[in-house]
Amino acid sequence: MIGRVRTNGVEIAYESFGSQEGRPLLLIMGLGSQLIHWDEDFCGSLVDLGHYVVRFDNRDAGESTHFHEAGMPDLAAALGGQVDAAYLLTDMAADVIGLLDALDLANVHLVGVSMGGMIAQTIAVAAPERVRSLTSIMSTPAPHIGAPTPEALGALLSPPVGNREAAIERALQAWSLMGSKGYPMDVERIARVTGLAYDRAYDPAGTARQLMAVLASGDRSEGLRGLDVPALVIHGEDDLLIQLPGGVATAEAIPGAKLLTFPGMGHDLPRDLWPVITDAIAGLTALAEREAAV
Incomplete structure (x- = not known):
């Protein structure tokens, strides 16, 4: 189902x-990324x-405002140090809660990557009653914890490009640096999704x-130290954009959180790891459901 909702302005x-009978799970994407970056498979x-x-x-991404x-x-x-923000993560979190309201979802299992993990946190x-479980992937509780390497920061802050082909080339360069060097780089998928994202909304x-x-x-x-929610933290041991201390700090802050790290994983979700990652998420959500039923 594809739709739009108006909420929080x-x-x-x-x-x-x-099926809506399944365990409700909301996927929150990261910086500059769109819903299509969550692969359909x-x-x-x-x-x-x-x-x-x-x-x-x-x-500020894709087909949203x-x-x-x-x-x-x-x-x-x-x-x-002079940050002038048009909005905060609390505003982005309020967008998500408004989406849940519009979809008549009282509470859900949250899965967020990178900035999406920050929004999920x-x-x-802010609203623990809306969260059945929390999975924070390649994220951090604060920008200074697990800060990017100079090379990754340079790639993140590189100047905008002027056309679709250049956007695809830039993405391939960025993920060859920041992606999972321990796993094959899916060049075809990166090029295809980057092109689709450019067509939907290119907005540096x-x-x-x-x-x-x-x-x-x-x-x-x-x-995070005050949370009482089943939590899973997933992080790549070779992440250059949000380095491993970000994931470790997240897991240490959340009482009872499980930390799952992968050597060779960078700041992406390599296809070879999808089975173990989805199984880990499903294990957490099933556990949360059982605990809630007691």
């Missing part, structure tokens, strides 16, 4: 998979494991505004 584009595997899956475009009037933020000033802290300023939200939203560690 924005329009959110979403897509769902599977990955979503299908989660459906096969008993879930009703929803993926969506964050604000873009804050064009806010313009391109000053990235140099932000890296120097924010929801769990929107990505920069999302980055400002991350930088301006502070440290969630203290809030």
Whole structure:
């Protein structure tokens, strides 16, 4: 099912998979990425494991509302500590809660990658009653924990390109640096999805505004320490964009969280790891359901 909802002053584009009788699971994508970056086969595997899956475009990405009037933020000033954010992660979290309301989902299992993990953490802290379980992948409780290497930061902040072909070439270069070097690079998939994402909405300023939200939203560690929710933290041991200490700190902050790390995994989800990752997510959601039923 494909749809749009109006909430929190924005329009959110979403897509769902599977039967609504399944365990409700919401996928939250990362910086500058769109719902299509959650591969349909990955979503299908989660459906096969008993879930009703929803993926969506964050604000300033894909077919959801873009804050064009806010313009391109000053990235140099932000890296120097002067962050001027058009919105915060709490606003992006409120978008998600509004989406859940529109879909009549009282609470869900949250899975977020990178910035999406930060949004998921924010929801769990602010509205724990909406969260059945939390899976935080390649993320961190604060920007300074597991900060990117200089090379990864350079790739992240590289100037915008001018056409579709250049966007695809830039993506291939970026993921050859930041992706999972211990696994085959899926060049065809990266090129295909990058092209589709360019066609849906190419908005480098929107990505920069999302980055400002991350930088301006502070440290969630203290809030995470107060959680009482089944949690799983997944991280690549060779992640250059959010390095392994980000995942370790997340797991250490959340009481009882399980930490699952993979050598050779970078800042992506290599297809070879999908079975073990989806099985781990399904194990967590099933456990959360059993605990809730007691």
